Amino acid sequence: MKKTPSRKSIAGLLLSAIMSFGCSAEEQHNSTSENESPIYQLPQSPISKCINVGNALDAPNEGDWTYRIEDYHLKAIADAGFDTVRVPIRWSAHALATAPYTIDPVFFDRVEHVVNTGLDYGLQVIVDVHHYDGIMQSPDEHYERLDQMWRQIAKRFSGRGDRIIFEVLNEAHTELTNSKLAKLNSKVLTTIRNNAGSEPWIILGGDEWGNLSGIEDARFPDDPRTILTFHDYSPFPFTHQGATFTVEKYPLGREWGSEKEKKELKALFEDARKIGKKWNKPIFMGEFGVIDGVPNSWRAEYIEQYRRKAEEAHIGWCLWDFGASFAIYDVSTREWEPKMLDALMSQ
Ligand code: BGC
Numbered sequence: 001m002k003k004t005p006s007r008k009s010i011a012g013l014l015l016s017a018i019m020s021f022g023c024s025a026e027e028q029h030n031s032t033s034e035n036e037s038p039i040y041q042l043p044q045s046p047i048s049k050c051i052n053v054g055n056a057l058d059a060p061n062e063g064d065w066t067y068r069i070e071d072y073h074l075k076a077i078a079d080a081g082f083d084t085v086r087v088p089i090r091w092s093a094h095a096l097a098t099a100p101y102t103i104d105p106v107f108f109d110r111v112e113h114v115v116n117t118g119l120d121y122g123l124q125v126i127v128d129v130h131h132y133d134g135i136m137q138s139p140d141e142h143y144e145r146l147d148q149m150w151r152q153i154a155k156r157f158s159g160r161g162d163r164i165i166f167e168v169l170n171e172a173h174t175e176l177t178n179s180k181l182a183k184l185n186s187k188v189l190t191t192i193r194n195n196a197g198s199e200p201w202i203i204l205g206g207d208e209w210g211n212l213s214g215i216e217d218a219r220f221p222d223d224p225r226t227i228l229t230f231h232d233y234s235p236f237p238f239t240h241q242g243a244t245f246t247v248e249k250y251p252l253g254r255e256w257g258s259e260k261e262k263k264e265l266k267a268l269f270e271d272a273r274k275i276g277k278k279w280n281k282p283i284f285m286g287e288f289g290v291i292d293g294v295p296n297s298w299r300a301e302y303i304e305q306y307r308r309k310a311e312e313a314h315i316g317w318c319l320w321d322f323g324a325s326f327a328i329y330d331v332s333t334r335e336w337e338p339k340m341l342d343a344l345m346s347q
Helices: 010-020 025-030 071-080 105-120 133-137 139-156 178-195 212-216 259-279 296-312 338-345
Strands: 049-052 084-087 124-128 164-167 202-204 226-231 283-288 316-319
Touching: 049 283, 071 105, 084 105, 084 316, 105 124, 105 139, 133 139, 139 164, 139 178, 178 202, 212 226, 212 259, 226 259, 259 283, 259 296, 283 296, 296 316, 296 338
Parallel strands: 049 084, 049 316, 084 124, 124 164, 164 202, 202 226, 226 283, 283 316
Antiparallel strands: none
16 A cells, blocks of 8 residues: 555646646636636536545455444434435445455445435435455456446436445556556446436546546546546655555654645646546545644645645545545534534634
8 A cells, every 4th residue: 555645747736836826716717818728617517515425434344444334423424514425335245256346235224324324414425435455456357247237327326316435446556557547437327327217416536546647647438427536645645644555654743834735736726627627527625634633724724725626726635535534524422523614614
């Protein structure tokens, strides 16, 4: 593990950030100067304010990593003002390894309970495929299995309207590069469309661990009900300081918010907008956040800047995470960390 913080066109991004720094979005939108790249208005993401109930159903078994999703968690999420919950799910650990790749019925019931509860509380629910390590190492061997798992998932949730949103695969990496992903995305998309019985939104990502650079040069099927996603944890030495699960270890005490870092943040969203414009699709930042243990005032500052920039760009955001190692909710006291909630929800 895990993601590389590097981005492909950092020089180009910095250049465009320097060029546009200091102008309002309105001024840039209306700009006719040859030297400035205009900022386009993206199609509005159907997801606005979202949180990941991460490290629960994406653990090898729910509960192995900190907590299980309780019904009152989903109520707390809805009450706090989120419109969407993203549910990361490790389907690959709960399905037969050989055809017909049947999903364990007990696990399926459990996922359906979580989805139904989220819907009952008025949330949109994103169902993804998380931590499918096998397909990252040997895409060709797992291609059919992923497709067949999606056939079962789409069927199970068929005809349930568009408040259930499907995300084909979390953070493609290693051997699953964009050329392979293009074929896989389009195959799974067809499978979901053929089995879901309605026209749900479907989220598609690129390679490079789901970073923005992954969707910069990806190809996407021509389907009007698709959303492009990226994750961003830059700078990694800040967001992952003290993490025990990363290959490289980052010491505690690293702050964020220099002028350079703020320009990089601005450039990130300008670049995201350009990608959305190129495909004329909504963009969704499906993960961002700062690990627990960093002072909450530092975490809150970073989180607020990120989500405000996303909102300005009409890009939906989804915080990582609810109650685990990047938590903003304490599952033992059942309380939100007020600074963090304010950073996400304040006007
Ligand atoms: C992974 C988590 C991890 C988080 C932050 C997610 O994509 O699924 O396990 O904690 O990224 O690195």
